[in-house]
Amino acid sequence: MPEMLQVALAQVKTHSRRFIAIGLAVMLAVGFLVATLLVGSSTQATLKASVGQSFNKADAVVSSTNYEQPLNQKAYDAVKQLPGVSSSFAQINAPVEASTTAGSFNAVLQNTSQDLSLESAVLSSGSLPGSPTQVAIDEKTAERQQVKLGGNLTLSNSKGQKLEVTVSGLFKPSNDPHSSGAGQMLAPLATVTPLATSPLSFTTIQLKLASPLDQNSRTAIQQAVEASGFKNITVLTADEQTTETMKGMTGGTDVLTVVLLAFAAIALIVAALVVANTFAVLVAQRTRELALLRCVGASKSQIRNSVLVEALLVGILSSILGVALSIAGMAALVSSLRTIPDYQFATFALNWQAVVAGLVVGTLLTLVAALVPARAATAVAPLAAMRPADDAALNNRGGRTRLVVGGVLLVFGGLALTAGALTSNLLIAVPGGAASFIGLLLCANLFIPALVSAVGKLATPAGVPGKLASLNAVRNPSRTTATAAALLIGVTLVSMMLTGAATARSTFDSSLEGRYPVDVQAYDGKYTSQQLEAVKALQGVTQAVLIPLVGKLGGEYSGTPVYGISSADAALLLSTPQNQVKPAQLLMPKGTKASSLTLDSGSSHQDLPVAQASTAEFPVMVNLGTAPAPSGALQQVWMKLTPGQSTDELLTLQKKIAAALGVQDSQVSGGALIKAGFNQVIDILLLVVTGLLAVAVLIALIGVANTLSLSVLERTRENALLRALGLSRGALRGMLALEAVLIAGVAALIGVVLGSLYGWLGTQSALGPLGPVMPNLPWLQLLAVLLIAAVAGLAASVIPARRAARLSPVEGLATD
Incomplete structure (x- = not known):
């Protein structure tokens, strides 16, 4: 084993270019997965800082699900003395009209908590009201209505009851969209009670517990409230209460959690496909090298172990870099959002599950993908493995198996995706869409080379390089498909997100328009x-x-x-x-x-x-x-x-x-003020998710560059032969550039069509309960994706084409 470890380390050092390509693929795939998981935790934290701001410091939030039977003093008395409850706060929101010498404005008067650990307001100047004749007001309303510290206000309710108060403090306005349409005020319970609706009712009862809320304490609280005469109540953590509040905006469905689970699933699929695709291009080269080691005396187990050691080293290092890149990128994105005045409640939340998942998945993916060349080298006799391996063409057993499996996945996955869209069930649609996409990739040999060849006829005016670029697409279909797959994955993902975001935005707008x-x-x-x-x-x-x-x-x-x-x-x-x-x-x-x-x-x-x-x-x-x-x-x-x-x-x-x-x-x-508040929250979610697009684009571009570079390495002798037959350096560069643009253009076109379809059906699955989901295609953005993909293909060909052109025909023909 020590000898094979030395061989493994020597391979990493000698063939660093190949391992850099693998490392980049793993790093970006892991980065995408971790970024997706961080979107989940950061989105929940952002919602907690906006929709859930009024109760985000509570360990348990008690609320009534029956609007005709709100919580009252009897329910509050039943829970505040329970064992394990260290402090409590019954929240009252009373709509009032506040009058100054300059005019009047609408406001919501809320009682302050006696325990500051449950007080959600953040004081900016002055002090919280300490007597029944004092109030605090949010600083934006104070500025707009020209109310100053020490100023006087007259508060009145719908029954005409009035109260003279003095402003004791200013606090930062709440980010809760429900509070957007009126001024926000805080006052002691003794001030709020006379102006509140009678009989007195509470919006929520918030509790601080001696230990985190578990099933036993949840049951005890629920039983105590039910014993006081309330049947339709919930006892939730602050995070769970935030989710419930969002469900009220999405037809009673927890779309947020399901969508984030969908993104995590997509991230896993993308990671697996990108890493496996990069390794697939290396199979032929690695098979010959490993077979040579067997010829000089290495056993099958030693070969497998050496490959696994190589993969383990690359996988661990790349996964660490991917996790670090993702954390830094998401933190920078959220920090930049917080500099925008309307998005100051954007919150970055790091969770250890994302870090562990990134390290474990990245390493395992690399190890699993590394078994392919090891198996190819050890499955046959050493001398037989020295010969070039057959591609999984359509006319051999491997190709037929791949085609059958791909066809089954494509048909059944497509049916599941359609069923999920029709029934608005994202849990059916996501695996169905993933299966159909994997099936499409497995069947890609059927149509990608043919499409590239057909489009390649447009390159005929370029002369010999154009004709060669077109012929290369069908001469080695597997190589063409492997190169296209890297970009196809990325473009499909980007187009899906763009279409899904645009469709979700229009659907949310329609829903808010219906509510307000x-x-x-x-x-x-x-x-x-x-x-x-x-x-x-x-x-x-x-x-x-x-x-x-x-x-x-x-x-x-x-x-x-x-x-x-x-x-x-x-x-x-x-x-x-x-x-x-x-x-x-x-x-x-x-x-x-x-x-x-x-x-x-x-x-x-x-x-x-x-x-x-x-x-x-x-x-x-x-x-x-x-x-x-x-x-x-x-x-x-x-x-x-x-x-x-x-x-x-x-x-x-x-x-x-x-x-x-x-x-x-x-x-x-x-309703415009409330709609604007909710739109700010939706914008934050879409902007954070858009951060994933940058990672997806990087995966696609690196994937294309990897496969093109490895393809040129694989064709060193072939390109040298073309040079020896009279093809100039410029013509060779032109051939490789045209080939890259043709493959990238076809892959991008297929990806845009697929992504648009997946984006629409996925949004229909997630937001169907809100009402009809009409596809909203962002044409300009999709066109930009097509152009960027073509340019990316051209740019990705520059370095490998330069390297191929600089190599003399004699050196190239001598390469093995």
């Missing part, structure tokens, strides 16, 4: 045409229309106001077809049980069938063609805004709208 259909609305008043024009003239407002009060409902909904809108205005303002009220019907909030209701409009009474809006917060609407507005009716102003505005821009615009309409800020609200 009106961007901004001003409440009931009498507005003039001049005021309406002033609003339309504001930068950031694209449409503004008057929505008159046309009547009220009778019967069980007696007194409920009904607003009228024309078909033309509905088409301008409401992009969700479900909310565009048709003539001769009432559009009621989502969840309405009645099938028909009576509309009382002046002296007119109409029984109208009921249709449901996309959200429960939508007002009762009727088409103005069915019930015209009476003269002098109160009106609302509904506005559509320019998409893509940040929360700060929207809050500034809200103030300008209130001024243009001559009303207080508190009379102007809408």
